[in-house]
Amino acid sequence: MTYARFLVRRLLQAIPVLIGVTVVVFLMIHLVPGDPARSALGPRATPQAIEQLHHQWGLDRSLPDQYRLFLERLVTGDLGTSLRYGQSAGKIVFERLPATLWLVGYALVLSCLLSVPLALLASSKPGGWRDRTVRVISVAGLGIPNFWLGLILLEYVAVEAQLLPASGSGSGIAGHLESLFLPAFTVAAGIVPLLVRSLRAEILKVADSDYVVTARAKGLSERRIRIRHVLRNALAPSVTLLAVSIGFLFGTTVVVESIFSVGGVGELLLKGIYTRDFPIVQAVTLVLAILVVLVNIVGDLVQGLLDPRVELQ
Amino acid sequence: MSNRLSVTVRGGVVFAFAIVAVVIAGCGGGSSSSSAPTGGSSSPDSTEAAKPGGVLKFALEGEPTTLNPSQVIENPSAIVGFQIGETLFEVNDKGEAEPNLATGSEVSKDGLTWTIPLRKGVKFSTGEPMTADDVVFSIEQARTGPYFASLYEQIETVKAVSPSTVEIKTSVPSPALLPVLGLYAADIVPANYGGVSEKEFALNPIGTGPFALKSWKHGQGIDLVKNTHYWKPNLPLLDEVQFTFTADENARLAQLRGGDIDATRATPLTVKSGLSQAPSVQVDETGYTNVDYFLIAPNLPLFKDPSIREAVNLAVDRDGIIKAATADKGEPGASYLPPAVTYHDPNLQPPERDVEKAKELVAAAVKKGVDPSFTLNSYSFDSPSGISTQIIQQNLEEVGFNVTLERLDEAALTSKFESSDFEAVVGPYYPVLTDPTELTAFYLTFYAEHSGADYKPQEKLANEASVEMDPTKRGQLYTELQEMIADEESLQILDYQPGIMARQENVVGFEYDPVGFVHLDRAGFTE
Numbered sequence: 155m156t157y158a159r160f161l162v163r164r165l166l167q168a169i170p171v172l173i174g175v176t177v178v179v180f181l182m183i184h185l186v187p188g189d190p191a192r193s194a195l196g197p198r199a200t201p202q203a204i205e206q207l208h209h210q211w212g213l214d215r216s217l218p219d220q221y222r223l224f225l226e227r228l229v230t231g232d233l234g235t236s237l238r239y240g241q242s243a244g245k246i247v248f249e250r251l252p253a254t255l256w257l258v259g260y261a262l263v264l265s266c267l268l269s270v271p272l273a274l275l276a277s278s279k280p281g282g283w284r285d286r287t288v289r290v291i292s293v294a295g296l297g298i299p300n301f302w303l304g305l306i307l308l309e310y311v312a313v314e315a316q317l318l319p320a321s322g323s324g325s326g327i328a329g330h331l332e333s334l335f336l337p338a339f340t341v342a343a344g345i346v347p348l349l350v351r352s353l354r355a356e357i358l359k360v361a362d363s364d365y366v367v368t369a370r371a372k373g374l375s376e377r378r379i380r381i382r383h384v385l386r387n388a389l390a391p392s393v394t395l396l397a398v399s400i401g402f403l404f405g406t407t408v409v410v411e412s413i414f415s416v417g418g419v420g421e422l423l424l425k426g427i428y429t430r431d432f433p434i435v436q437a438v439t440l441v442l443a444i445l446v447v448l449v450n451i452v453g454d455l456v457q458g459l460l461d462p463r464v465e466l467q
Numbered sequence: 468m469s470n471r472l473s474v475t476v477r478g479g480v481v482f483a484f485a486i487v488a489v490v491i492a493g494c495g496g497g498s499s500s501s502s503a504p505t506g507g508s509s510s511p512d513s514t515e516a517a518k519p520g521g522v523l524k525f526a527l528e529g530e531p532t533t534l535n536p537s538q539v540i541e542n543p544s545a546i547v548g549f550q551i552g553e554t555l556f557e558v559n560d561k562g563e564a565e566p567n568l569a570t571g572s573e574v575s576k577d578g579l580t581w582t583i584p585l586r587k588g589v590k591f592s593t594g595e596p597m598t599a600d601d602v603v604f605s606i607e608q609a610r611t612g613p614y615f616a617s618l619y620e621q622i623e624t625v626k627a628v629s630p631s632t633v634e635i636k637t638s639v640p641s642p643a644l645l646p647v648l649g650l651y652a653a654d655i656v657p658a659n660y661g662g663v664s665e666k667e668f669a670l671n672p673i674g675t676g677p678f679a680l681k682s683w684k685h686g687q688g689i690d691l692v693k694n695t696h697y698w699k700p701n702l703p704l705l706d707e708v709q710f711t712f713t714a715d716e717n718a719r720l721a722q723l724r725g726g727d728i729d730a731t732r733a734t735p736l737t738v739k740s741g742l743s744q745a746p747s748v749q750v751d752e753t754g755y756t757n758v759d760y761f762l763i764a765p766n767l768p769l770f771k772d773p774s775i776r777e778a779v780n781l782a783v784d785r786d787g788i789i790k791a792a793t794a795d796k797g798e799p800g801a802s803y804l805p806p807a808v809t810y811h812d813p814n815l816q817p818p819e820r821d822v823e824k825a826k827e828l829v830a831a832a833v834k835k836g837v838d839p840s841f842t843l844n845s846y847s848f849d850s851p852s853g854i855s856t857q858i859i860q861q862n863l864e865e866v867g868f869n870v871t872l873e874r875l876d877e878a879a880l881t882s883k884f885e886s887s888d889f890e891a892v893v894g895p896y897y898p899v900l901t902d903p904t905e906l907t908a909f910y911l912t913f914y915a916e917h918s919g920a921d922y923k924p925q926e927k928l929a930n931e932a933s934v935e936m937d938p939t940k941r942g943q944l945y946t947e948l949q950e951m952i953a954d955e956e957s958l959q960i961l962d963y964q965p966g967i968m969a970r971q972e973n974v975v976g977f978e979y980d981p982v983g984f985v986h987l988d989r990a991g992f993t994e
Contacts, residue, residue, distance in 0.1 A: 187883070188876070188877075192878070195614060196541070196614060197909070198908075203614070240533065240538075249686060250685065308718060308721050313724045320727045321722050413715060414718070417686030424714075428878065429878065
């Protein structure tokens with residue numbers, strides 16, 4: 155199948171997935187106890203004001219009716235009006251999205267920068283002290299909650315040592331790199347153990363392949379063998395793992411953004427859930443679902459590029 | 468082997484350089500308007516005067532949802548709004564309304580007509596003069612808004628009788644009118660929002676206050692700039708105030724300790740743990756405004772019996788709660804009005820803890836067939852109430868109750884309140900006004916009504932007090948009301964907590980109104 159056909163087919167397949175996401179999120183947020191009107195107006199608001207707001211926001215309609223209205227607006231590109239801010243939910247989300255994209259992108263880069271050398275180190279002598287050390291760190295890393303790690307980094311790197319800012323996302327490329335390093339590292343730390351383990355296992359498997367033995371027999375340098383033959387062929391499953399983990403990464407931003415005041419959509423989603431701001435919750439989850447789907451498609455394409463034996467279907 | 472290692476080593480070196488590069492970039496960047504702190508402790512404000520200039524960085528607990536004063540309901544919006552807008556009156560520590568944008572007031576003999584002359588020379592940050600039409604519009608917005616309309620319901624009409632005089636007619640004598648006009652909901656804004664829509668005004672407010680909005684980067688921060696048309700001479704001192712948004716209190720205190728910010732609000736509990744190693748950070752207590760309450764629902768069969776409610780009151784270890792949940796900063800009390808509110812009765816105290824008597828009362832009720840089990844809810848956002856509920860659970864189980872703890876987020880627990888579907892709740896509340904009208908109305912319409920308390924006699928007394936113009940008689944009525952609510956024992960007060968403002972040592976001039984909101988017009992840096 156050509157790349158173009160593959161892309162079109164995957165994009166079409168994404169539509170029912172996204173609709174399914176909107177249904178699930180719509181039901182979940184509407185069925186959770188808590189009145190968004192009371193949440194927006196506060197405990198001092200009059201019952202009349204609350205009733206008026208229910209009517210204004212269509213909350214006095216049936217759930218199927220509310221979902222239908224949501225879909226009708228969505229088709230025109232309208233993600234609704236935030237119950238809390240009184241502004242376009244789409245506008246609010248897209249204002250904050252760049253900070254989250256920077257954070258997740260930075261985390262992906264750090265994940266790769268950390269995982270590849272660690273996996274190469276571990277696989278250089280299986281069973282040796284380097285291998286055991288890396289594997290122990292990986293296992294320990296799997297058990298560390300990211301919010302704890304974030305608070306530790308905040309305390310000791312930002313506050314005590316004052317090496318990096320404790321909050322914000324900075325401005326300009328240098329500002330983003332500086333301000334987002336700690337939150338990105340915190341996010342990356344969640345998947346690096348998985349990537350290291352996966353990549354290490356794959357490197358060891360590929361290192362025993364016939365073509366690697368042949369390459370060695372031909373007299374190629376070990377460095378060339380490890381990079382061009384072993385690593386390249388070992389990367390494919392890790393690329394898939396990375397793509398599949400993107401949803402996890404976005405989920406991690408919800409907590410990490412709050413700790414480091416990044417001001418992205420993760421923090422916005424959390425606030426939206428607390429305040430029952432349905433349009434914001436729906437808008438954020440829809441946008442993130444679209445991003446996850448797109449990243450998975452890109453992951454498949456990259457895997458095809460890395461390994462020509464992989465068929466796109 | 469050396470070839471295999473060389474790739475790994477080189478990769479590691481490149482990676483290490485990348486990390487070092489980022490760290491060096493981090494060391495070179497960032498600036499703070501405050502100098503490095505050099506010692507000091509939690510102490511009263513420095514007597515050194517603030518110097519003009521500087522940019523203050525203030526971390527809020529969240530992003531404002533609106534800067535339209537009549538729509539403001541949460542703290543972040545109120546704190547920012549206080550720096551942009553002003554009201555006709557300001558309330559002092561004694562609960563008296565002092566002229567601000569008004570120069571005084573006269574009330575007719577029947578107490579129904581108020582004439583309020585306006586201060587001359589006041590301008591909005593746009594340079595436009597404030598007029599009576601602006602005042603009329605602003606008060607109309609406040610009294611027709613969805614949040615505090617009940618406070619303004621005694622106002623019948625507001626009109627401009629001259630460009631600098633406003634007349635307000637009330638339906639009944641209104642002793643709280645001037646303090647209510649001092650509530651931020653009645654900040655004076657341009658008539659018709661200066662020609663823009665309400666939605667646009669919420670994002671770009673205009674006021675007469677010391678600062679004007681410079682920019683609002685959603686998700687990032689709000690910048691205010693000095694209002695060059697401010698009517699108070701030589702104020703404000705600061706050039707700018709930059710607000711950032713950080714929900715987590717520990718993270719805000721970490722930013723303060725790291726020098727990323729100059730000030731933030733906090734609670735006594737987190738200050739104790741978060742600032743114990745930061746002697747250069749000053750901590751201001753902004754008055755006993757916060758009330759930690761324990762509300763039990765008399766409509767529950769268990770709590771219908773007054774002796775059971777008495778048993779609860781006798782069993783709770785308030786000293787232990789004050790020590791654990793307020794870092795010993797709280798004060799005991801039994802009045803629903805905290806000390807910051809006018810007519811608070813300091814003589815009203817909770818009963819001495821008496822575990823044996825509480826056990827007897829519970830045992831007697833159980834003998835009659837009462838099931839001593841109930842669920843105790845608390846708000847997940849409030850750490851002190853989480854600690855309090857655990858202590859209360861222990862105290863009550865000691866005397867024979869079975870208590871199940873359940874923490875819920877604010878929306879879910881409020882929903883339980885509204886459907887009167889709760890058994891007992893521990894949580895905080897605070898007044899927005901020093902006049903007791905506001906907190907009394909809030910208690911009656913929210914807590915009392917939904918808990919099933921017999922609040923009709925209390926409501927009658929509150930209504931009498933709300934129209935009593937004689938301060939002494941009014942005080943007596945509120946004293947009686949406080950005793951009545953305390954005797955009913957469905958709303959039990961655990962403690963009063965002070966509001967806390969934590970700031971860098973070289974930041975001075977913070978002024979707090981009686982309910983704890985900060986005013987920054989005289990704030991500045993000593994160096």
